[in-house]
Amino acid sequence: MSPSSDWRSWELWEVAIKPKYFLITLAGIIILAMGSLYVFFDPSETAIFPKCPFFWLTGLYCPGCGSQRAIFHILQGDIIGGIQYNILLALLGLILLYQLIYYVLNNRLKRQIRNWLYMPMVTNTILIVVILFWILRNVPVYPFSLLAP
Amino acid sequence: MENQPINQDQPTKPNNYLALAIISTILCCLPAGIVSIVYSTKVNSEYFQGNYEAAERASKNAKTWGLVAIGIAVLGWIVYVAFFGLAFLGALGSGY
Numbered sequence: 001m002s003p004s005s006d007w008r009s010w011e012l013w014e015v016a017i018k019p020k021y022f023l024i025t026l027a028g029i030i031i032l033a034m035g036s037l038y039v040f041f042d043p044s045e046t047a048i049f050p051k052c053p054f055f056w057l058t059g060l061y062c063p064g065c066g067s068q069r070a071i072f073h074i075l076q077g078d079i080i081g082g083i084q085y086n087i088l089l090a091l092l093g094l095i096l097l098y099q100l101i102y103y104v105l106n107n108r109l110k111r112q113i114r115n116w117l118y119m120p121m122v123t124n125t126i127l128i129v130v131i132l133f134w135i136l137r138n139v140p141v142y143p144f145s146l147l148a149p
Numbered sequence: 150m151e152n153q154p155i156n157q158d159q160p161t162k163p164n165n166y167l168a169l170a171i172i173s174t175i176l177c178c179l180p181a182g183i184v185s186i187v188y189s190t191k192v193n194s195e196y197f198q199g200n201y202e203a204a205e206r207a208s209k210n211a212k213t214w215g216l217v218a219i220g221i222a223v224l225g226w227i228v229y230v231a232f233f234g235l236a237f238l239g240a241l242g243s244g245y
Binding site: 091 | 193
């Protein structure tokens with residue numbers, strides 16, 4: 001091992017013990033531990049996972065309802081079946097993908113592309129979509145009942 | 150309107166934490182996620198109107214609401230699974 005790589009690994013360690021990165025690592029470990037349970041247990045068949053408190057209190061679906069079942073099915077490899085439980089997961093997937101592509105293009109390839117997610121029209125649309133989704137998935141009539149978890 | 154030239158005097162855009170806000174909406178059944186999305190939209194509109202301080206404040210609020218919502222949800226989840234999950238697994242293990 002050359003001295004320079006020694007120095008680099010030391011610097012990596014310095015970064016790793018900074019409170020911010022420590023917290024991010026800790027959060028990552030907790031999320032992995034939580035996620036691993038969804039690989040083995042189907043939330044609609046086992047009682048180990050919490051039910052949505054909003055649904056429990058009001059009997060209405062919230063915008064997050066169905067996400068546990070969705071995560072279970074997606075981890076089983078059934079991405080389409082999983083997303084049907086909560087279409088917002090598809091929206092989240094698209095946004096994360098967009099952020100990733102944007103990051104690679106602008107920070108790595110030094111392009112100067114506008115970030116659409118910073119246009120007021122885009123975020124306003126997303127807010128309206130989420131609120132409409134919340135209302136419509138509670139309407140028990142055919143085209144809207146597809147949105148229910 | 151959409152393609153205004155970028156003014157060099159503008160301060161940098163504050164992060165709108167949109168992905169964090171949507172994650173907190175999907176994972177937490179509390180209205181806190183929605184509040185986070187509202188602040189997230191406010192970051193953009195205030196910034197484009199030139200209210201940079203307000204945009205900065207909205208950014209902080211979006212982050213706080215998102216993180217607090219996720220924190221409460223994760224904590225609640227862990228407590229729930231620790232109580233009911235372990236009891237359930239224990240019952241499985243004892244051949245119920």
